[in-house]
Amino acid sequence: SQSAFAFVDGVLHAEGVSAVSLAEQFGTPLYVYSRAALTQAYQAYANACAGRRASVHVAVKANSNLAVLNVFARLGAGFDIVSSGELARVLAAGGKAENTVFSGVGKSAGEMREALAAGVKCFNVESIPELDRLNAVAASMGKTAPVSLRVNPDVDPKTHPYISTGLKANKFGVAFDDARATYRAAASMPNLHVVGIDCHIGSQITEISPYLDAVDRLLELVEQIEADGTKIHHIDVGGGLGIQYDTETPPDIGEFVKTLLDHIDARGHGHREVFFEPGRSVTGNAGILLTRVEFLKPGEEKNFAIVDAAMNDLARPAMYQAFHAIEPAVTRDAAAHVYDVVGPVCESGDWLGRDRQLAIEAGDLLAIRSAGAYGFVMSSNYNTRPRAAEVMVDGNDAHVVRARENVKDLFAGETVLPK
Numbered sequence: 164s165q166s167a168f169a170f171v172d173g174v175l176h177a178e179g180v181s182a183v184s185l186a187e188q189f190g191t192p193l194y195v196y197s198r199a200a201l202t203q204a205y206q207a208y209a210n211a212c213a214g215r216r217a218s219v220h221v222a223v224k225a226n227s228n229l230a231v232l233n234v235f236a237r238l239g240a241g242f243d244i245v246s247s248g249e250l251a252r253v254l255a256a257g258g259k260a261e262n263t264v265f266s267g268v269g270k271s272a273g274e275m276r277e278a279l280a281a282g283v284k285c286f287n288v289e290s291i292p293e294l295d296r297l298n299a300v301a302a303s304m305g306k307t308a309p310v311s312l313r314v315n316p317d318v319d320p321k322t323h324p325y326i327s328t329g330l331k332a333n334k335f336g337v338a339f340d341d342a343r344a345t346y347r348a349a350a351s352m353p354n355l356h357v358v359g360i361d362c363h364i365g366s367q368i369t370e371i372s373p374y375l376d377a378v379d380r381l382l383e384l385v386e387q388i389e390a391d392g393t394k395i396h397h398i399d400v401g402g403g404l405g406i407q408y409d410t411e412t413p414p415d416i417g418e419f420v421k422t423l424l425d426h427i428d429a430r431g432h433g434h435r436e437v438f439f440e441p442g443r444s445v446t447g448n449a450g451i452l453l454t455r456v457e458f459l460k461p462g463e464e465k466n467f468a469i470v471d472a473a474m475n476d477l478a479r480p481a482m483y484q485a486f487h488a489i490e491p492a493v494t495r496d497a498a499a500h501v502y503d504v505v506g507p508v509c510e511s512g513d514w515l516g517r518d519r520q521l522a523i524e525a526g527d528l529l530a531i532r533s534a535g536a537y538g539f540v541m542s543s544n545y546n547t548r549p550r551a552a553e554v555m556v557d558g559n560d561a562h563v564v565r566a567r568e569n570v571k572d573l574f575a576g577e578t579v580l581p582k
């Protein structure tokens with residue numbers, strides 16, 4: 164999907180539109196998504212699932228822009244949500260509640276009520292108190308809630324500690340050793356209906372083996388739960404498949420899906436439906452962040468390229484020391500120098516790339532790659548910086564899918580004391 168962003172005569176293009184004209188028309192910093200890249204990544208999942216009992220629920224948290232969700236909804240995608248806010252976005256974008264699963268470790272009673280009223284497909288529940296709450300909410304509405312338990316398979320996904328979620332020392336999921344008893348508790352609650360089992364072992368995972376280990380552990384449990392008389396219809400393997408930011412070599416999406424489905428078949432569980440919850444792998448490389456160089460600042464130890472995007476626009480480098488490729492949108496025939504690419508926010512942690520070899524001058528346009536997942540959605544207004552505009556390119560057309568914020572909007576809800 165990287166190919167939706169390619170150089171034509173030395174100028175970076177998003178599909179048929181040049182980055183230079185996007186920046187001129189819409190300003191910077193600017194998030195740019197490619198409809199073709201979103202479609203291609205989603206279709207890789209959908210095609211590998213075709214003819215199998217499998218479905219894809221796109222993780223809304225990775226990119227919740229309505230236009231992005233709408234592209235997926237038109238392709239028939241389901242969604243994975245973690246709040247009633249995300250449910251509202253899915254519905255506004257043309258997604259269906261009956262194709263939506265509700266994840267998250269801290270659902271409020273109000274969120275449960277909204278999701279039950281809308282008719283979501285499944286609640287991925289993470290604890291006994293959450294089961295109790297959901298049972299009570301469902302009872303108060305005269306409904307039965309479909310549930311699966313998120314089980315912690317305690318496998319090492321070999322990813323960054325901040326984004327690994329399936330290990331024992333983690334806040335997520337029901338401990339493997341408690342899972343069977345928790346299923347018994349769920350089965351005994353009159354307003355819950357157990358339908359599946361779920362896990363999510365982490366994010367930016369670049370190997371298939373941790374998934375196979377997780378599935379093996381889940382299937383072990385499924386057999387015990389069914390021996391206890393509770394039927395498990397679906398197995399949700401979560402999201403987490405990695406993308407190429409730098410030199411990573413993640414498995415191809417189709418290969419990943421087929422390997423998992425074949426593994427589940429081979430273990431004699433092919434009659435169950437399998438759910439996938441991809442976020443990063445369907446949106447990450449379908450987006451870039453365009454930013455302009457404000458100043459080049461030579462320093463004693465380092466040279467800085469100060470750009471107009473900052474940690475409030477793209478938090479991943481500051482938060483996780485994440486690598487995002489950065490390249491000039493227009494190739495210059497000049498000597499490259501080494502720069503730290505940093506934003507204008509008043510924090511040393513405000514950097515976007517370190518020690519990058521770049522042939523640039525002040526005023527140049529840079530593209531920060533792989534910014535379609537956990538990019539805009541994690542942006543903030545720190546330093547009273549209006550959030551960037553988002554644009555989606557579709558062939559030769561560019562559509563503003565979120566207007567740039569303006570400063571007045573930022574304090575519109577604030578008031579000073581009367582005296």
Ligand code: LLP
Nearest residue numbers: 222266363366367402403440441442443537
């Ligand atoms: N399902 C559940 C239950 C999740 O918690 C997540 C992500 C996903 C699916 C989607 O995972 P993905 O396919 O995108 O890896 N902000 C971090 C990533 C946090 C991921 C949280 N959970 C980052 O920027 O790297």
